[in-house]
Amino acid sequence: MSNALQQRAVGLGDVPPARSRHAGKRSAVTLLEELVVTGTATGDVVAHDRTTLEERWRGGTETEMTSVVAAEPYGDGIAVGERSSEGTIRFYDQKTGELRWQYATATDLGVPQKSSRFFLPFVADIETDGDRLYVASRRYERDADRRSFTSVVYAFDEAGDVVWTHDTDASPISLDVEGRRLAVAYNRCPGTHQHGLVVLDAETGAVRYEWDPGTDGQRRVGDVSLVEDGVVVTSHGDYCGYRLRDGGAEQWCVDLGTPTEVDGETLYAYPNHVHATAHGAVFVTGNTYSTEGRETASLHPREHTALGYTPDGECVWTASVGGFASELGVGGDLVAVPGAQHFRTRNAEVHGLRIFSSETGPETALETDGIVTAVALDGGSFAAVEEPVVYHDEGENRGTYRLLLGVGRW
Known part of the structure; x- marks a missing residue:
């Protein structure tokens, strides 16, 4: 080293x-050409000059128990996602810090069952292909020993309009996008949705194919990464790594x-x-x-x-x-x-x-x-x-x- x-x-x-x-994520950071933008555990979004580290602008929230857990440059702005009672996505102008638009995912996911941290709506990941912004958000509930999730994958345009959504009763944990493929990794599947990996058409939101390690229990996939001719995933079902061809055929599996x-x-x-x-x-x-x-x-x-x-x-x-x-x-x-x-x-x-x-x-x-x-x-x-x-x-x-x-x- x-x-x-x-x-x-x-x-x-x-x-x-x-x-x-x-206790789960409560911070995020991303690099832009002239800025480094940090999402904080207190709900602020802070842009520092990449050369001098002087603060350029700051955006805040009045919602209690808010932390910023995801950040992604998109167009001439920066998108951030919260863990909060609203599970809000915010979109700021990169140069001025003006809040251009925001969207509360709790509108679709529902209000939290409890006010404690793990029950708050949570923006699990944000990705972009340059044309659209893709966001995965989820909400967790528990009734005695029964766990359940409500989740939505969104495609937004730069004006903040929802182009399409993909809803499930599983827990998304990560996204990756390449070309017209948007891969969604689902970590826990306690309900009707039983696929750890779903690859969507990034333009329309239609399902291209699905894959699952085929194991018992709720745990399915931990992460996903697209490659030119397929996808690589980590399996929480059998603790292995897989390389799949487009369509879901397994190319190899490693312990x-x-x-x-x-x-x-x-x-x-x-x-x-x-x-x-x-x-x-x-x-x-x-x-x-x-x-x-x-x-x-x-x-x-x-x-x-x-x-x-x-x-x-x-x-x-x-x-x-x-x-x-x-x-x-x-x-x-x-x-x-x-x-x-x-x-x-x-x-x-x-x-x-x-x-x-x-x-x-x-x-x-x-x-x-x-x-x-x-x-x-x-x-x-x-x-x-x-x-x-x-x-x-x-x-x-x-x-x-x-x-x-x-x-x-x-």
Whole structure:
């Protein structure tokens, strides 16, 4: 691995520190030509000058318990998505920060069952092909042991008009778009919708094809990445990675976090993320769990691991990512992985940001006191959000809420 990343920082205000366990996304960041735009845990959207880090503009909200969890440049604006009682999508002018339009997804999803964080409508992902903006939003309910979801995938034009929608009773977790294909990964399918992957026609919203790992239970797909002749997915159903041809035929399948016996326990790890190009695919796994319950004294050998595969499904490198990654920052064949808590070992030395090449593996890294929870990559530049954290068995406040901006030596 090369020398560490060079970075500058600017504060984002005060927020309650994260704790030992993950409470879900509450920040977002994206890079524009002249700006870096951050969505914050307090609901603000802040644009900083990419060269000087001076604040250019700021947009806020009056809705309580709002965090901005997704951000995507679109046309001459920037779209952001909330976790809030309204689950709002906001669209700002890049230069002036004027709020051009907004859309409350709760209009379609319904009001939250409870006011606590996980029950709030949640914009899971935003993508664009340049012509339209695609948004996946969901709402969760629980009645005793029964879990249910209401979700909508939207296509918006630049004026904020809805072009089409795709509704299900499953939980979308990520989107990817290429040409006329819009791929939607559904993480949990407790209702009538039983497909972990749906590929839609980006122009019309019609279903092109569907795929599922075919496993028991609600867990289906963790992430999706389109390639020219198909799609690569991470399966939460069987803890594998798949490359599919267009139409859904399986080209290859690889073990990622599959059940493994360690010290008398059978352990697994969810493969949470994937980024694929013509040169290969990078998979990233998450936390260890036991088949006997959530608690375990041991760790899966491939938890919190990045794995590089060739287009033919050969593993050519593996590397640790330290802790839990809530997303990936991608740029061509480079993948940036933010490192948050390792909630089982609670080792603060793993906090930071790691960048990998899909072909050759580790490129460079940045160590941080707090956890890194959001990241964007643009050529040789990166932007990341560091959040403070306090582990329950330590009591020390590590890190601050700040934006990190810099360049790497790769």
